[in-house]
Amino acid sequence: MKFEIKGRQVVRGKASGKALVTDEPICYLGGVDVKTGIITEVGHPLYGKSIAGKVLVFPTGKGSTGGSYLIYEAASNGVGPCAMINRKIEQVTAVGCIIAEIPVLDRLEQDPISTIKDDDFVEVDADNGVITITRGEAS
Structure with a gap:
């Protein structure tokens, strides 16, 4: 099954990968190991999972402004x-x-x-404000 959803471009570009989804905000400052990409925030639903190369789906970020640099450092x-x-x-x-x-x-x-599931293959086309989700055998 394949379907598209439109959204608002925040940062342009295109990328694709498997989805990693959480309903909890993510804090890079103390919540993500920027050397390994592993979520380290104890009690977080993604604790112990790697964000490396994933399409990270979460409600919003949290934490201080130092988190901006840590996102850059992880990348x-x-x-x-x-x-x-x-x-x-x-x-x-x-x-x-x-x-x-x-x-x-x-x-x-x-x-x-609620729409995207872990391991769905997601193509993000932020230039055009659309994502394509492939679920099932084709992912």
């Missing part, structure tokens, strides 16, 4: 997500993705948290 280390999708992005995540050149969409026509 520079090759362990950042290839793209992000948020319900509604906030400034820390937006700035981090701008400097790291990570494509981002938010405010999708459908709630991305």
Whole structure:
């Protein structure tokens, strides 16, 4: 099954990969190991999972402005997500993705948290404000 959802471009670019989805905000400052890409925030639903090369789907970011640089550092280390999708992005995540050149969409026509599932193959075309989700055998 393959379908498209439109959203708002936050950071331009195109990327694709398997989805990693959570309904909890993500904090890069103390919540993500920027050398490994592993979520380290104890109690977070993604604790112990890697964001490296994934399309990271989460409601919004949280934490201080230092998180922007940590997003960039994770990307520079090759362990950042290839793209992000948020319900509604906030400034820390937006700035981090701008400097790291990570494509981002938010405010999708459908709630991305309930629509996209872990391991769906997601093509993010932030230039045109659309994602294509492939679920099932073709993913």
